[in-house]
Amino acid sequence: MTPAARIAAAAELLDAWREGAPAEKLLTTWARQNRFAGSKDRAAIRDHVFDAIRCARSFAALGGAATGRGMMLGALRAEGTDPGTVFTGEGHAPAPLSEAERAPMPGLADLPEAVACDCPEALEEMLRDSLGPAFRPVMDLLRHRAPVFLRVNLRRSGRDEAAAQLAGEGIETRPHALSPTALEVTAGARRVQQSRAFADGVVELQDAASQAVADLMPLDAGARVLDLCAGGGGKTLAMAARGTARHYAHDAAPQRMRDLPDRAARAGIAVTCLDGADLGEAAPFDLVLCDVPCSGSGAWRRSPEAKWRTTPDDLARLTALQAGILDRAAALVAPGGHLGYATCSLLSAENDAQVARFLANTPGWTEVAERRLTPLDGGDGFYAAVLRRGDG
Numbered sequence: 264m265t266p267a268a269r270i271a272a273a274a275e276l277l278d279a280w281r282e283g284a285p286a287e288k289l290l291t292t293w294a295r296q297n298r299f300a301g302s303k304d305r306a307a308i309r310d311h312v313f314d315a316i317r318c319a320r321s322f323a324a325l326g327g328a329a330t331g332r333g334m335m336l337g338a339l340r341a342e343g344t345d346p347g348t349v350f351t352g353e354g355h356a357p358a359p360l361s362e363a364e365r366a367p368m369p370g371l372a373d374l375p376e377a378v379a380c381d382c383p384e385a386l387e388e389m390l391r392d393s394l395g396p397a398f399r400p401v402m403d404l405l406r407h408r409a410p411v412f413l414r415v416n417l418r419r420s421g422r423d424e425a426a427a428q429l430a431g432e433g434i435e436t437r438p439h440a441l442s443p444t445a446l447e448v449t450a451g452a453r454r455v456q457q458s459r460a461f462a463d464g465v466v467e468l469q470d471a472a473s474q475a476v477a478d479l480m481p482l483d484a485g486a487r488v489l490d491l492c493a494g495g496g497g498k499t500l501a502m503a504a505r506g507t508a509r510h511y512a513h514d515a516a517p518q519r520m521r522d523l524p525d526r527a528a529r530a531g532i533a534v535t536c537l538d539g540a541d542l543g544e545a546a547p548f549d550l551v552l553c554d555v556p557c558s559g560s561g562a563w564r565r566s567p568e569a570k571w572r573t574t575p576d577d578l579a580r581l582t583a584l585q586a587g588i589l590d591r592a593a594a595l596v597a598p599g600g601h602l603g604y605a606t607c608s609l610l611s612a613e614n615d616a617q618v619a620r621f622l623a624n625t626p627g628w629t630e631v632a633e634r635r636l637t638p639l640d641g642g643d644g645f646y647a648a649v650l651r652r653g654d655g
């Protein structure tokens with residue numbers, strides 16, 4: 264496919280996305296229906312679609328229309344390409360520009376701030392309140408792709424040795440300050456999952472800020488640790504690689520943990536998965552981590568659709584769910600033990616306000632650590648707090 268044909272395909276997919284279809288599903292269906300497209304075409308179209316979703320508001324404004332065509336026009340203008348050189352109507356290129364589309368359009372600097380930085384209207388006030396002076400730089404970063412990070416499994420290798428092994432497989436990395444286990448991939452990211460280092464459990468794909476959250480959790484030798492919202496087990500594996508605690512994982516949707524046994528085996532780690540009925544019997548734990556469901560606003564670079572589709576009602580549902588999980592988790596912690604609370608959200612309502620509510624309503628608990636990370640720190644936005652239960 265020519266570059267212009269890829270843009271035409273992306274514009275059509277973006278129209279369907281604007282109607283509410285999930286981008287991933289649209290891309291899969293498109294690939295199935297257009298078998299002539301090679302892997303490079305599919306990757307380029309995917310990049311166009313996700314880049315445009317990250318910047319949906321500004322690209323539509325720069326392109327003069329909230330349509331797939333408008334967004335791709337805006338994308339070209341944002342990168343300084345004259346859209347007339349692509350929208351030619353030749354071959355499979357998009358139809359030539361209309362007179363209105365050829366008229367001078369505003370530049371990014373002329374747009375209102377919230378449009379220029381692709382802030383969702385529904386959450387603008389909350390984001391401004393939560394981020395304060397970091398609002399604009401954080402929102403600007405969320406318009407771009409996220410870096411790829413690896414977590415080095417210190418049970419298998421040191422960070423420098425892992426970097427050298429990866430370099431031998433054509434994957435260039437550099438250490439990242441967010442965690443002693445974090446490597447940022449600077450070249451060869453697409454090779455990671457086929458690499459020997461990955462197959463042997465030397466490295467896992469994990470955002471550096473997610474690693475920093477796991478680092479914050481207190482793990483004494485022999486401690487019983489429950490990851491209450493384990494999902495795929497990213498935090499469980501990161502914690503378990505650190506020491507000699509005993510690790511348990513649970514998720515309200517157990518199918519989300521289906522890959523955890525294989526990932527744990529690859530990493531040389533023992534994790535016991537518990538269903539809801541087993542939890543009470545296995546309690547109490549010395550540490551319970553609740554990495555709760557949230558808006559995902561800290562990870563909008565990776566999952567940009569949520570930026571436009573999260574409503575204030577969704578947020579109200581999420582904060583109620585988070586409060587319930589925190590209360591339930593607290594009951595599973597042994598006296599003198601710890602409760603970890605984590606989100607990948609930038610919003611106070613899901614973060615410090617949630618912890619403040621818990622502390623105000625639950626006597627006998629104190630906060631012993633807190634970390635707020637935004638993409639300005641390099642990784643995704645994350646919040647983590649560690650609370651200690653009194654001995655009494």
Ligand SMILES: C[S@@+](CC[C@H](N)C(=O)[O-])C[C@H]1O[C@@H](n2cnc3c(N)ncnc32)[C@H](O)[C@@H]1O
Nearest residue numbers: 492493494495496497498514515516554555556
């Ligand atoms: C943010 S994800 C966890 C990500 C995971 N800890 C990781 O690092 O890969 C939140 C998880 O919480 C689970 N969840 C939702 N409600 C829950 C509940 N009431 N109790 C336990 N888990 C719940 C979801 O199924 C989801 O897998």
